[in-house]
Amino acid sequence: MTHDLRTRRDALKILGAGAAAATWPWPAPATISALEPVIPRARYFPLADVRVTGGPFLVAQQLDAGYLLTLEPDRLLHNFRVNAGLAPRAPVYGGWESQEPWVDIRCHGHTLGHYLSAASYMYASSGDARFSERVDYIVGELAECQPKTGGWLAAFPDGVAPLTDSLAGKPFAGVPWYTTHKVMAGLRDAHLQRGSAGALEVLVKFADWVSAASAGVSPARFQKMLEREHGGMNEVFADLAAITGNPQYRNLALNFSHQALLEPLASGIDALDGLHSNTQIPKVVGFSRIYDLSGRDWGIYDRAARFFWHSVVEQRSFATGGHGDVEHFFPKNEFAKHLDSAKTMETCCTHNMLRLTRSLYARDPRAAYFDYYERALLNGILASQDPASGMNTYFQATRPGYVRLYHTPFESFWCCTGSGMENHARYGESIYAHDDEALYVNLFMPSTLQWRERGLTVTQETRFPDEDTVTLRFACEKPQRLKLRIRHPSWCDTLRTTWNSRGTSRSRDPGSYHEIPGERIRTGDVLEIRLPMKPWLEPLPNSPEQGALMFGPLVLAARLGTAGLTPGAQLIVNERESGQMLNYAVPIPAWTQPLALLPGALVRDAGETLAFTASGFANNETVKFAPWFRLTNERYNLYWQRSASP
Numbered sequence: 092m093t094h095d096l097r098t099r100r101d102a103l104k105i106l107g108a109g110a111a112a113a114t115w116p117w118p119a120p121a122t123i124s125a126l127e128p129v130i131p132r133a134r135y136f137p138l139a140d141v142r143v144t145g146g147p148f149l150v151a152q153q154l155d156a157g158y159l160l161t162l163e164p165d166r167l168l169h170n171f172r173v174n175a176g177l178a179p180r181a182p183v184y185g186g187w188e189s190q191e192p193w194v195d196i197r198c199h200g201h202t203l204g205h206y207l208s209a210a211s212y213m214y215a216s217s218g219d220a221r222f223s224e225r226v227d228y229i230v231g232e233l234a235e236c237q238p239k240t241g242g243w244l245a246a247f248p249d250g251v252a253p254l255t256d257s258l259a260g261k262p263f264a265g266v267p268w269y270t271t272h273k274v275m276a277g278l279r280d281a282h283l284q285r286g287s288a289g290a291l292e293v294l295v296k297f298a299d300w301v302s303a304a305s306a307g308v309s310p311a312r313f314q315k316m317l318e319r320e321h322g323g324m325n326e327v328f329a330d331l332a333a334i335t336g337n338p339q340y341r342n343l344a345l346n347f348s349h350q351a352l353l354e355p356l357a358s359g360i361d362a363l364d365g366l367h368s369n370t371q372i373p374k375v376v377g378f379s380r381i382y383d384l385s386g387r388d389w390g391i392y393d394r395a396a397r398f399f400w401h402s403v404v405e406q407r408s409f410a411t412g413g414h415g416d417v418e419h420f421f422p423k424n425e426f427a428k429h430l431d432s433a434k435t436m437e438t439c440c441t442h443n444m445l446r447l448t449r450s451l452y453a454r455d456p457r458a459a460y461f462d463y464y465e466r467a468l469l470n471g472i473l474a475s476q477d478p479a480s481g482m483n484t485y486f487q488a489t490r491p492g493y494v495r496l497y498h499t500p501f502e503s504f505w506c507c508t509g510s511g512m513e514n515h516a517r518y519g520e521s522i523y524a525h526d527d528e529a530l531y532v533n534l535f536m537p538s539t540l541q542w543r544e545r546g547l548t549v550t551q552e553t554r555f556p557d558e559d560t561v562t563l564r565f566a567c568e569k570p571q572r573l574k575l576r577i578r579h580p581s582w583c584d585t586l587r588t589t590w591n592s593r594g595t596s597r598s599r600d601p602g603s604y605h606e607i608p609g610e611r612i613r614t615g616d617v618l619e620i621r622l623p624m625k626p627w628l629e630p631l632p633n634s635p636e637q638g639a640l641m642f643g644p645l646v647l648a649a650r651l652g653t654a655g656l657t658p659g660a661q662l663i664v665n666e667r668e669s670g671q672m673l674n675y676a677v678p679i680p681a682w683t684q685p686l687a688l689l690p691g692a693l694v695r696d697a698g699e700t701l702a703f704t705a706s707g708f709a710n711n712e713t714v715k716f717a718p719w720f721r722l723t724n725e726r727y728n729l730y731w732q733r734s735a736s737p
Contacts, residue, residue: 129386141522141523146553162206184502197266206229210226212516214284329377344384347377366420372447410641412466415437418434430491436486436487438484439510477495480500489730491728532551534578535551547566547567565616577605579602589619622643625643645719702715703717
């Protein structure tokens with residue numbers, strides 16, 4: 092995780108506006124009125140009311156749960172207790188949590204925050220009391236630390252100094268506010284997902300310490316501090332303002348909003364080239380949340396968030412929904428130059444783009460948001476987990492002939508280890524949404540929904556993506572009228588629905604919602620949905636002569652064998668090696684015909700799970716393909732172009 096941020100002065104130079112002093116595009120704190128939140132047009136269901144019931148997502152959730160239960164909270168708490176002057180109860184973990192000299196980025200303690208979030212989400216997703224017990228234990232331990240520190244919670248080797256030095260305008264080590272965000276977000280999630288009142292008390296005390304410590308810091312100094320990666324500090328304070336109704340926390344959210352990014356984005360200017368990707372995305376999630384608090388006053392935050400999403404999703408993303416190289420955005424016309432990299436598509440970035448997508452969709456429930464969400468969830472998040480060990484990727488490389496690499500259980504703790512813990516606990520949170528009159532079905536995943544306010548249960552049965560049929564079964568306490576809005580994915584030419592084996596309707600409008608208006612729902616009613624999938628080619632952005640082979644929403648990868656791999660080789664020590672291992676040359680099949688003919692060469696193999704064979708490659712070679720998310724521990728190729736005949 093590297094950290095390069097432009098100052099506002101540099102951003103203005105890029106925009107041709109010259110240098111200027113930092114400004115605040117919001118009212119002074121004394122003039123800020125009470126919170127006037129934006130009412131979302133679509134609302135998500137509580138995660139505790141949705142259960143994933145089958146398929147690869149449930150397998151991934153269960154693997155993640157097993158990993159979370161192998162981790163020891165006392166080892167994650169080690170440095171927090173030391174900094175509070177309390178005796179640790181267990182030795183600290185290795186990797187980014189360790190005191191080793193090479194760990195110079197001040198991420199010590201970030202894993203505890205991610206773990207607290209993951210355990211809270213896993214409790215909501217599963218109801219497993221073991222996770223609520225762990226959340227309660229960690230919250231209690233942090234509460235014990237706070238009287239000794241005056242409110243702050245840090246696991247850095249040099250205690251609170253990186254935070255106080257940063258506020259004082261002194262040189263400071265690493266990314267202390269990034270880690271602080273993870274801890275505060277973990278406490279927020281413990282409150283919202285676990286229902287922990289104690290977590291909110293600890294969070295408020297920590298937030299009040301930040302407020303007091305930053306009092307009197309000038310806007311210019313604050314903006315200078317924000318040149319270093321600081322996670323979603325603006326988001327967590329916006330969330331705390333929404334939870335408590337206290338405008339003081341909204342003021343802090345505003346203070347933690349980086350002008351060098353906000354202003355050009357709100358003006359419709361993409362100046363992202365060369366910027367550290369996962370530094371920017373959490374800021375933009377925060378911009379979106381700030382707009383939720385008082386949209387009438389701060390349209391600049393909404394404009395910035397929406398423009399950023401469109402720029403990244405539509406112009407800066409690979410077929411999987413991931414983006415970037417060596418953690419940074421690169422020029423939009425240079426995708427072809429980065430295909431040989433072993434450090435493309437950082438998993439944290441996809442995690443945070445999904446969070447931004449959820450936020451934007453709630454205000455504007457368009458199918459396009461979930462077209463991206465589905466693609467990134469299947470090809471980025473589900474693909475990030477090793478199905479043998481439950482470990483997660485840092486990068487998902489586009490390099491031809493490479494292999495996915497995963498963290499070790501106890502000696503890595505990268506940023507993507509932490510977000511990876513959360514990812515597989517959250518699959519149920521976005522399947523469904525609703526407004527006052529309609530149920531939105533956004534994702535096709537075996538699941539049950541309890542819509543408690545309506546006394547309605549919806550059961551989704553499907554083997555998607557291995558099959559194209561989805562069945563919704565309804566049970567309700569009393570008959571009721573309800574509109575159904577079924578996402579018609581952009582990859583599906585014609586969507587068909589059948590109600591109770593009788594009435595059939597069709598949608599020929601990909602990238603929209605197919606509405607079934609005002610049905611009177613009764614127990615036993617069944618809606619069958621057909622989503623025919625076909626092979627197609629996704630061009631590489633700004634390089635149409637190259638493309639990835641798709642089947643429906645799935646990226647297909649060529650299976651290139653296991654040459655040079657040994658058992659356990661996918662587990663590595665730290666991120667400094669993750670892009671440098673297994674550089675073993677394997678021959679890449681050559682496609683010598685026009686690229687547009689490649690999808691037609693694909694034939695589905697017999698069997699219940701998706702697998703394909705393509706013929707027509709050079710030297711009469713046939714190539715096996717599998718969904719990218721399933722291709723683990725073997726070499727692959729993702730992008731193709733027409734090659735000269737050998």
